[in-house]
Amino acid sequence: MVAQKITIEPVTRIEGHAKVTIRMNEQGSVDRAYLHVNEFRGFEKFCEGRLVQEMPQITPRICGICPVSHHLAAAKAGDDLFSCPPPRPASLLRELMHMGQVIQSHGMHFFELAGPDLLLGFDTDPATRNVVGLLNANPELVVKAINLRKFGQEIIHILGGRRIHPVFAVPGGVNKALKPAERDTILAGIDESIATLKIGLDIIKKWAADNMKVINEFAVFPTGYFGMVTPRNGLELYDGNIRLIDSTGKELVKFDGRNYLDHIAEHVESWSYLKFPYYKPLGYPKGVYRVGPLGRLNASDLLETPLANEEHKLFKQLNGGKPVENTLYYHYARLIEALFATERVRMLLDDPDILSTDILNTRQVNKGSGVGIIEAPRGTLFHHYTANENNQLTKVNLIVSTGHNNWAMSEAVDNVAKTYVKGPDVKEGMLNRVEAAIRAYDPCLSCSTHAVGQMPLELTFVDAQGNLIETVTRG
């Protein structure tokens, strides 16, 4: 047979736009598959000249799925730039909003985006392999999932006045205190959310038990693991040092994220608008690592909430105490984190400071530059600003969560394509598996393309010389 190139475009049930090309050889097997992130927006440039104080409102427009991450990272960069650490109650309230986002984002991903593959199957008809198909198959579960997402979104709404693009954090703190009645409304939703997450955990554990073979052949590879930790190396999502471990579990470095330039650099490839970050001392690609739920659970020794910690212990056993390398376990890790976030909501609301009105530090001195870091649902997010004496930005550098996973996603695409895509008669289900490899990382391509937002999947068939023979776009 002739060599071919397959293009999958757009990749669906991921956030943003991407395209995959798979180059096949004459024998009908895969030579190499590429993930192309195909959009550029240019936030880093067009924020120049704007005020630092505007950034918590501008940067959430990078991503409507995790706007709170950008909102808070921008405010934290402002805290640093104006040397005005927020009073404790403000930090608690910001973390509360962040937990709302982790719950809604992880919940939605598991049930609404990845759920159709896991619950309906990779090979089901694409016309029904979606949340509506799931709704018909299991309405009760979908209603629970909707309520879980609603719980997270309502926390954001209560604090920031809106579910998407809230108006809340400012350099030095937040603009509104929490009222007792609002606290009680949130408290009332916790039990139901925990119950739903436990159902989700049962589903993924059963799915894992039934699909061991798939899990162990589907994009399993070593990398470093990267995430924020508490002083005890517990999982941390709002504020803390960054810890990087290697593929054997050994700590490579722990650093204050404000010094990120000493530790990470970004590599550029011509075939993607998304850059490839890596750990500088090891170079590229030796220094690549994974972030997000799998990266964070691997990089932390414990979870400092009771139910999630029990789940984390089980998770740590999956690879005998060594880092868990299987791409598909991202789904499992994501639910454990959502459980952690829900338990954190209760701890934050029980804190006596949570209703305090001491929420803003107004003693602000412009020191010219600042860095804000947060663990967004998909991984570590960096905002780095430089400003003139009028508080106008002169330089903006953003390293977004999904970017850190760029190498791993590309590797996963190549790996899964080589395992499952066999010519000449390429089946839709084979390609859906390639997409599922990307989906496991829950990439946020809006974020990734801040610089650049589009993730289509199309199969292009080329011959060994790279000449295009045929393009199949699934419709």
Added chain:
Amino acid sequence: MAKPKIASDWMCGCAGCHMSLLDMDERLALVAELADLRSTPITDLKEPDEGGVDVGVLEGGINNTANEEVAHKFRKRCKILVALGDCAVFGGVPAMRNFFDLQDSLRRAYVEAESVDESGHIPDDPELAQMTKVRAIQDVVKVDYFVPGCPPSADVIFYVLSELAQGRKPELKDDLIQWH
């Protein structure tokens, strides 16, 4: 009568308008009853049916050659085309890029950024779309309904979709009009 078909896609936006659509919460089931959801970013069909759909919804402005293709395909295949959100209606936040030279923006991100190493260069693989000025959808293809807001609230989206799905003309006025 067959249910009306709805398709949607996102272009140069942030996905926030689609998230606001999901914020309809339990009313999503109602929309799924009223209409047949075809290709959308959260379902698995890749593009609107060749035979056409009744309502097409686009989020985001038009920022590159790939977006242009999507807009033309939607216009061709959708009886009614809705521009959802500020980006789709007038370009929104991403249109701030038009104040800068495109090459300068690309250089800032891929060459000059503090964290980029010596491999820095502007990505130029033929697989990648070519960037253009950021435009409203109306600048490229005709739009039938404009729904502003960043994002429009779930209530507004529910109102617009349920009216269209039932063959009526949505009228955005009073509280249903948002510019923020």
